[in-house]
Amino acid sequence: MRQKGKFKLARVVVAGLVAGAVMNIGEFLLNGFLMVQEWDQTMRSLNRPPVAGIAIATLGAMTFALGLLTMGLRAMIAPAVGTAGRSTVVAASMAWALAYGLGFGWSFALGVFPARIYLATLAWGLVELQVAAAVGAACERSMAIRGNRSIEAPHSPPPLHAVDSE
Template sequence: MTGINYSRVLLGGIVAGLLLAGGEAVLGSFVLSSDWEGTSIDPQAVTHGTWHSLGVISVVFLNGFVLTWLYASMRPRFGPGPKTAILSGLTLWLIAWALMGISLTLSGVVTSRIAIVSAIWGVFEVPLAALAGAWFYRENNQTGAQALNA
């Protein structure tokens, strides 16, 4: 058994992060834009400047890296391929989308509608990003198709 190929985790994480960033941008800007007005977050208290944007983007890309690392870590136990990629996506979705949505709703930070729509959106978005990240992750000198179908 070989170790994790971290350069490929980085590459897969960037790809997965790009997909997550695009999906979250559509969700926040179009699907839930009017719903954010009903939250307890004071719009005046949140500055949407450069540091805020960099922070949000960093978290999204960190999710992409974690997603690809989860896939690489799960490969030895579950085998390489789309099934393991989707399982890694659903694992991250459970932790970062579903459980966090419940926590934020219970603490009154977001409305239940925001949490539910985000969770439903994420259950599709995160496994798709995992598939993309997994496509770029490979051990030894495999191609993307070999890595997913090995």
């Protein structure tokens, strides 16, 4: 993600958006299908409406932001951590600890959300972030490989050797 000491910002942004898309799919599966009853019960117990509309759009945007931050963090730590695989795992783990462990942990600590939601989200998020970061990193590497090739106008095919017909 660095070339001559500088980030290739466009590649980091695209990789972050890809990672965010993967995470949004994961969140949709977890919260929209697997944990939907738990969320409905919890929101009712809090005297809140079901999660819908603006809340879902906001959470989706926040998830894209987490993807961007994860891939940006990966780009920043890559020189210090070493291999692309290791920097991906470390960045995803750091992002998970901050977003899920600390960012969502308050709700469990204060008893706002039950342990089942917190622990399921924590475990799911760990896997989800690792997968999303790996997909984003693969996307970034693919763009880097393509970016290193010289782009030239298509050439006409080489002429066929004409056979003398004498």
